[in-house]
Amino acid sequence: MIAVLGTVAVLVALAGAIWLAVAGLSAVSGRTVPSLRTPAGLLFGGSVAGMGLLEVGLLTDDFSIAYIANHSSTSTPLLFKFASAWGALEGSILLWGLVLGLLAWLLQRRVGEGDRLGTVALGVIGVVSVFFFGMMASVANPFEVCTSAGTVGCLESSAWPFAGSAAPGEGRGPNPLLQNHILMAIHPPMLYLGYVGLTAPFAFAISALLLAQPGAAWAARTRRWTLAAWAFLTVGILLGGWWSYEVLGWGGYWGWDPVENASFLPWLTATAFLHSVVVQLRRGVLQSWNFVLVIATFALTIFGTFLTRSGSITSVHSFTQSAVGPLLLGFFVLVVVAGLGLFASRAHLMAERPRVESFASREGAILLNNLLMTVWTATVLVGTVYPILVEALTGSTIGIGAGFFEATSGPIALVLLLAIGVGQVTPWKASNRDVMIERLLVPALIAVAAGALAAILGLRDRAALVVLVLAVFAATPPIVLLVRQAAARPESLGSGMRLLVMNDRGYWGGMLSHLGVAVLALGIAGSAGMAIHADDITLPIDEPVPVAGHVIEYQSGFTDTDDQRRVVGANIEVTRSSATVGTARPALQDYGTQVIATPGVLTGPVRDVFIVLRSIDSAQVVVDVSVFPLQWMVWVGGFLVAAGGAWSFTARRSRREVAA
Amino acid sequence: MTARRWQWLALAGLALVLVWGLVVADAPADPALAVAEAISCPVCDGESVAASQSEIAESMYAQIGTLLDAGYTERETLEWFEARYGPEILLEPPLDVGGILLWTLPLLIAAGGVIVILRLRRPVAAEVTAEPPTRSGRSLLGIGISAVVLVGVAFALGSFLEPRADGSPITGQFDAPTDLESVSDETLALTIASFEGDPDVSPQQLNGMRLALAERYFEAGDYRSATEEFTTVLESEPTPAQASEALGRVGWILYVNGESAAAEEALGQALDTFDGNGEARYFLVLVLMEQDRGSEAVPLLEALLDDPSVPADLQPDLLAMLEAAKA
Numbered sequence: 001m002i003a004v005l006g007t008v009a010v011l012v013a014l015a016g017a018i019w020l021a022v023a024g025l026s027a028v029s030g031r032t033v034p035s036l037r038t039p040a041g042l043l044f045g046g047s048v049a050g051m052g053l054l055e056v057g058l059l060t061d062d063f064s065i066a067y068i069a070n071h072s073s074t075s076t077p078l079l080f081k082f083a084s085a086w087g088a089l090e091g092s093i094l095l096w097g098l099v100l101g102l103l104a105w106l107l108q109r110r111v112g113e114g115d116r117l118g119t120v121a122l123g124v125i126g127v128v129s130v131f132f133f134g135m136m137a138s139v140a141n142p143f144e145v146c147t148s149a150g151t152v153g154c155l156e157s158s159a160w161p162f163a164g165s166a167a168p169g170e171g172r173g174p175n176p177l178l179q180n181h182i183l184m185a186i187h188p189p190m191l192y193l194g195y196v197g198l199t200a201p202f203a204f205a206i207s208a209l210l211l212a213q214p215g216a217a218w219a220a221r222t223r224r225w226t227l228a229a230w231a232f233l234t235v236g237i238l239l240g241g242w243w244s245y246e247v248l249g250w251g252g253y254w255g256w257d258p259v260e261n262a263s264f265l266p267w268l269t270a271t272a273f274l275h276s277v278v279v280q281l282r283r284g285v286l287q288s289w290n291f292v293l294v295i296a297t298f299a300l301t302i303f304g305t306f307l308t309r310s311g312s313i314t315s316v317h318s319f320t321q322s323a324v325g326p327l328l329l330g331f332f333v334l335v336v337v338a339g340l341g342l343f344a345s346r347a348h349l350m351a352e353r354p355r356v357e358s359f360a361s362r363e364g365a366i367l368l369n370n371l372l373m374t375v376w377t378a379t380v381l382v383g384t385v386y387p388i389l390v391e392a393l394t395g396s397t398i399g400i401g402a403g404f405f406e407a408t409s410g411p412i413a414l415v416l417l418l419a420i421g422v423g424q425v426t427p428w429k430a431s432n433r434d435v436m437i438e439r440l441l442v443p444a445l446i447a448v449a450a451g452a453l454a455a456i457l458g459l460r461d462r463a464a465l466v467v468l469v470l471a472v473f474a475a476t477p478p479i480v481l482l483v484r485q486a487a488a489r490p491e492s493l494g495s496g497m498r499l500l501v502m503n504d505r506g507y508w509g510g511m512l513s514h515l516g517v518a519v520l521a522l523g524i525a526g527s528a529g530m531a532i533h534a535d536d537i538t539l540p541i542d543e544p545v546p547v548a549g550h551v552i553e554y555q556s557g558f559t560d561t562d563d564q565r566r567v568v569g570a571n572i573e574v575t576r577s578s579a580t581v582g583t584a585r586p587a588l589q590d591y592g593t594q595v596i597a598t599p600g601v602l603t604g605p606v607r608d609v610f611i612v613l614r615s616i617d618s619a620q621v622v623v624d625v626s627v628f629p630l631q632w633m634v635w636v637g638g639f640l641v642a643a644g645g646a647w648s649f650t651a652r653r654s655r656r657e658v659a660a
Numbered sequence: 661m662t663a664r665r666w667q668w669l670a671l672a673g674l675a676l677v678l679v680w681g682l683v684v685a686d687a688p689a690d691p692a693l694a695v696a697e698a699i700s701c702p703v704c705d706g707e708s709v710a711a712s713q714s715e716i717a718e719s720m721y722a723q724i725g726t727l728l729d730a731g732y733t734e735r736e737t738l739e740w741f742e743a744r745y746g747p748e749i750l751l752e753p754p755l756d757v758g759g760i761l762l763w764t765l766p767l768l769i770a771a772g773g774v775i776v777i778l779r780l781r782r783p784v785a786a787e788v789t790a791e792p793p794t795r796s797g798r799s800l801l802g803i804g805i806s807a808v809v810l811v812g813v814a815f816a817l818g819s820f821l822e823p824r825a826d827g828s829p830i831t832g833q834f835d836a837p838t839d840l841e842s843v844s845d846e847t848l849a850l851t852i853a854s855f856e857g858d859p860d861v862s863p864q865q866l867n868g869m870r871l872a873l874a875e876r877y878f879e880a881g882d883y884r885s886a887t888e889e890f891t892t893v894l895e896s897e898p899t900p901a902q903a904s905e906a907l908g909r910v911g912w913i914l915y916v917n918g919e920s921a922a923a924e925e926a927l928g929q930a931l932d933t934f935d936g937n938g939e940a941r942y943f944l945v946l947v948l949m950e951q952d953r954g955s956e957a958v959p960l961l962e963a964l965l966d967d968p969s970v971p972a973d974l975q976p977d978l979l980a981m982l983e984a985a986k987a
Contacts, residue, residue: 250711285780356780367780371773379766386762399700401708401751408766441667448674455681462685469678533693536718 003065003161006053006143010094010136013046013101017129020104024123028210033119040108040122043129047101050094054085054142064167066144066157067091073152073173075563080174083185087174089309089324090142092188096305097132099196104129107200117217120207121200128199131331139323176591179564180598183243191236191263195301197229198270202298202339205291209342214350219277219290224649226277230270231645237263238638249586249599249612251533251626253634256405261384262304265377269297272373274645275366282428283363288343288350289370295339296377302332307384358430365423372416379408410463417470417521420514421447425477442480447473467525475518478511509648516640523633527608532627539572540620548627550609551575557616558585566590570621574602574609586613586623603632695724695737700751702851708751715868716851719861744854848873863897871905883913904933908940915947923947938967942974945981954985961985 019039027033054067058081063069071091072084080087086095104125111118136142138159145161146154149168178184201222208218240263241253254260273293276286306328356363383400390398425439451469459465486496501508532548539545539554553573560567569587573580584600602609608631614622696710701717709717709724720741727737741749852869855861874889890906898906911926924947930940941960948957961982964970970978 367777375769378769399751403752445671452674452677460685
């Protein structure tokens, strides 16, 4: 029953998408298109029904549906049954479709009759939706019925919903890694909200190109969409890192894995776009560059999905190879070639005057930001695909490890920090020396003082010192500016600051994100640059052992068994300078098919102690111990970056932007 | 002096302190970690030796430390591994034409970007003339990028069409037993050979690897190769558990080859060496049952039923055999 209804829901959404695409795009020829409420409603309604039905099937253990039989089981905890809806390929595409449907529905409410730009943009979203729901109706059908049941799971399945005759008694259950932590239920939807949200600026950009209206209207109308999508993408990437840190036990949160890179690439171009679009809205420059950025951003989201789903890379994120790979690659080619071809055919319409008067200005700083972001994107992109190209060309397999990415990203990030410090308080159009000294002397003083103090206190890590100075320099100018501007107002200092921050949310949201970047940089310099690792430490029971500046003691073991897994872990007391830090509880989780070494993490204001269990018996344990200084700053900094985006999002559109 | 002057003075003074701090800072880099991050673990999916927790990666990490202690430079250590495992072990792009291009690419793009940006500057007002709309420049940009992407995609498609082995949904390396499966027998054999005579790898560690390899031969039915590995294990200071595993399996191979008496003896030795070897006990039961010596199998079966390490799904079979043995 669910299979029949689900298939109908997918087909209804597909029909809505086709209708939306045809009707929306017909406005290009000048035809007046009536409201697109109905097709957008079909698309949204179909996708909601589809996801709802899949959830009902998952929660009721309906193993007659192949997806459910192969990715859930009766003993899966409720939350992870729910999250299994996007735990594997077909379901994750359905989630993508659901977010697209939501986007189409929300956008449609802002598009009135005669609004050609909006109508055609909805048509573009229709085209993207046709692709995703087309995949669900063909090679990635989440509602295929099981036609041949194994003892556990489904062996063969059919897309014809009435073909079903078999339902295994038990399902295979989700991958153990995916039912280990609540973050795994949140990380993918966040990423998808980010990825799919970036469809909005893309759709409006393509619409503007199709209609030969290369003005700033498309950018102004999608600025808040871009902000929201970017904030979600930031949170999604961050949660992925957090999950990796808390669950995987390899001792880190970012490994420059191809799929991590694939989510980082659109984030970089979207960040560049958020900055350069401001230049266009305020100064009319970078018109064509913004088209390139927005097309590149959307193309990179599709490319990232292709990398994850195609099996052409080896990574902890790879799904099993399937026919969606070539389809996604084809769609990527279509986006790039059609998008840039369209851009090329309209390029002669784009006026580039007025140009930049002086590089010593806000727009000059943002140009530097865009240059660095572009170089960074290209470096990470080439580093990610280089092994694939080499293998295709020469047949030899090479790998590019974190070393390459760290060596190239480090300098870029340092220059970016410097550019943030200077750029965020530089006036538009042109600056002069006195203003810059006024705004930067005190921050420079604070930053250098912080570095000098750290050196006197014994910080002997050169890279960490440099990052510290630059991060403080990036963080302080807006604070100094805020205090000075508030002091010049009639209200008290506190309420003056509050008024400033409340009234110009666009600007101060950006400053909050910059503060987040500075905190994040400190966190990375500490946790990655100054980490201490001690591997294979044997701890006899009840015997304190000094390691990595701490004393740790194996006090007792614990076990825990449920339907899914057998957990064996150790209570390890950690003390530092004879003060108790806490009891870490690293464990080995045996899922039968796979053993996951979940670390025990003790988070503190100065450092995290991170213990991974290697082996355990009643007499002793063997552990790997890592100490990550300032680890919490990575999480707090990352969330501040996203929070800044959210704060900017709450700003009402300024009059200037409406006029543009 | 004005406040501004004091600020400049303070800045200069503090900057001097900072420069002192930077000069005296010692780079606390861990050379072993740096090398381990630049070498890929041979049995993992794209993980470095530093990140992997597999046994091979652990012993390679130990080997890096030994070489560095022996006075090898980081570069020489990398070359040592490259000579034994081939260039694909290196995670840093090799310095061939493509590799050099890769390393210089960020600089090239940055230089190109600077040139483009410098041209954005407004010329002196008097020189501003109406530029006729032109297609050429930016059209070429669009076409150029499209062409580059198309070529890239063609290569990606090429590599995609050579499918990799299907794996579980997630093919990461989180526990040694799983990732060993992704390695060919030859690689595993070579890896073991590269550790022979290595003072940092104990014979017992080597035996562990040999048993893993032998198990594959054993399960694939290549009893000759399996026997060779088991014999080597028995000759190289095995732990009781290792010796017992090897003896038990050799016993089974003998039995399959029709030498029941020798098989029985080997299996008996296996149990004498390590009483917890449920597998050998199970093999012995099968040997005895085959010869209708049920009464001798009964105590063994009872021991197996009490053994928590015996898989639960074997229980019904064991119970049935116990019935038969008693009858």
